[in-house]
Structure formats: structure tokens, C-alpha cells
Amino acid sequence: MSDTLRRNLALFPIGIVQKLTELTARQIRYYEQHELIQPVRTEGNQRLFAFNDVERLLEIKKLIDQGLNISGIKRILGPLEAHSDLPNKEEQEKTGEISEQELHDLLKQELLTARMNRPGVANSLIQGELSRFFH
DNA sequence: GTTCTAACA
């Protein structure tokens, strides 16, 4: 499985992203309106974020802390790469493109990476919220 | 219980 595919897998709802990034849901939706991120939607119109989106949000947060406005952030992060029409988690599982086992391995790998780059409270949150993937 | 959109203190 390619790295870009892994990072673009739509996995978490806004609540988890909220804890992961320590941004409010309001802010996350606001940044989406300004095309800083492009989470996919479920059939129920709920946002599903990928690791890519989370990383992007963390960069946005850093720039906000540095006093930048939306316009400034857009210039620094640049336009969003119109990432192709990657199937979402449900479709991938439905079509058998990704097995449950692969998904678990994928998430475990991502969590290990996150643990090394972002030690602290964020990790316990990540592990807690994603524990359902490790049966 | 969670998320969504819209709108206003």
C-alpha cells in the first residue's frame, strides 16, 4: 500500500481531530470553508479526516499562534492539492481494496510515528480514541 | 451522544 494512500485514508470524525489538534470544531470547519483542508464526507454529510488533514491542521494552528490570518496562511501553506478521488474507508473495505488487518497495521504504524514526533498528552488521546481499531 | 448548518451575542 502506498504512503500517499495511507495518509489520505479518511478515518476520523471531527471530534477526534479536535482532540488531536486541540482546535475547536468551529475552527476546523472554518478552515475548511477557506479551503485550507478538504475532509471527505460520509453519506450522512459528516466529515472524515485523514492523517494528511490532521497534519495540515497542526501547521495551520502553528501559523495562527504566530498571529497570521487566513490570507497569510493560504500564501504559506499554498493551495490545496486537489487530492484525487480516493475511495473512503467504507468503500475500500466494501470493495476489498483494504482488509481489516491491513487497516489495523496501518493505524498501528501511524500511531507509532505520532508517538515519536509528538510525545505528551496527545499520544494518550490518540491511543484512547483509536483503541477501537485494535480488537 | 455526536455532527451539521446557520446565525447572532
Next chain:
DNA sequence: TGTTAGCA
């Protein structure tokens, strides 16, 4: 940005 209303 926060927060609340009214839905799905």
C-alpha cells in the same frame, strides 16, 4: 471565535 438553535 464562541455559542446556541434545530436537524439528521
